[in-house]
Amino acid sequence: MSRLAYVNGRFLRQAEAGVSIEDRGYQLGDGVYEVWAVMDGKLADAEGHFARLERSLGEISIPMPMSRAALTVALRETVRRNRVRYGIVYLQVTRGVARRDHAFPGVAVAPTVVITARSGDAAAAEARAAVGVSVITRPDDRWARCDIKTVNLLPNVLAKQAAKGEGAFEAWLVDKDGLVTEGASSNAWIVDANGVLRTRDTGANILRGVTRLSLIDVAREAGYTVEERPFTVAEAKAAREAFLTGAGALVMPIVRIDDSPVANGHPGEVATALRSAYIRRAVESAI
Numbered sequence: 001m002s003r004l005a006y007v008n009g010r011f012l013r014q015a016e017a018g019v020s021i022e023d024r025g026y027q028l029g030d031g032v033y034e035v036w037a038v039m040d041g042k043l044a045d046a047e048g049h050f051a052r053l054e055r056s057l058g059e060i061s062i063p064m065p066m067s068r069a070a071l072t073v074a075l076r077e078t079v080r081r082n083r084v085r086y087g088i089v090y091l092q093v094t095r096g097v098a099r100r101d102h103a104f105p106g107v108a109v110a111p112t113v114v115i116t117a118r119s120g121d122a123a124a125a126e127a128r129a130a131v132g133v134s135v136i137t138r139p140d141d142r143w144a145r146c147d148i149k150t151v152n153l154l155p156n157v158l159a160k161q162a163a164k165g166e167g168a169f170e171a172w173l174v175d176k177d178g179l180v181t182e183g184a185s186s187n188a189w190i191v192d193a194n195g196v197l198r199t200r201d202t203g204a205n206i207l208r209g210v211t212r213l214s215l216i217d218v219a220r221e222a223g224y225t226v227e228e229r230p231f232t233v234a235e236a237k238a239a240r241e242a243f244l245t246g247a248g249a250l251v252m253p254i255v256r257i258d259d260s261p262v263a264n265g266h267p268g269e270v271a272t273a274l275r276s277a278y279i280r281r282a283v284e285s286a287i
Ligand code: PDD
Pocket: 156, 182, 183, 184, 185, 186, 187, 207, 208, 209, 210, 211, 212, 245, 246, 247, 248, 249
């Protein structure tokens, strides 16, 4: 018997079922999921899982794709069609399909709903429970690995959306010490009071921006002093200039941080010159 998946209201053979490559779950990890244990063909702890699903969706502003009653029918039907008596049923809800952009889609899109069910081996589980299992210990670095260019971008999505909501281009992320780490999808820079270009050092807490690295080179060649040293929000607000870098925005002057204009509120000379220099070099070396 081939396994069947529920995809947006239809049951499809699981091997052939799919969602768009522009689905925000696939592109940005912009979705939530829930897993119910199936016991005797029924959903265990159903209320608790529905409550957490609604909470998770609410926390990231995705509407419930359908009522609990309708979802229960779809979950049960997936379990029934896959003849699961003992196992799990998996539900994934994403924000839906839209052209890739960190911020939420401008026009409302329907959430994507996928449900699968699979049987477990009850006897094997009981046998395992009879002897017990082992664990190892690991540092809890969920998600402290911002150096990995993962598609697990939900925090970035939420930050970018907050920026958009306030009419801003980007959100700068600030760590527990009040230091700027980076932008939601770019690296952060200032020209400080001494005329020194500063951008955060690269630990596990920022993405090693390729544009950032090239620009360090371009800036040093142009005679600027560059320090890979963090700065506070207050330093950024008091800076001579601020700008951001990334493959999307290249080198982009920043003229306002929260409610404070940066210097005279116009793009700075250094950022503007570096933008031209970076683009010139990038065009020449592009393959
Ligand atoms: N973002 N930091 C984050 C979190 C990023 O997502 C990006 C790039 C950068 C800049 O890296 P680079 O200079 O290598 O592009 C820094 C891309 C452009 C994006 O997600 O669209």
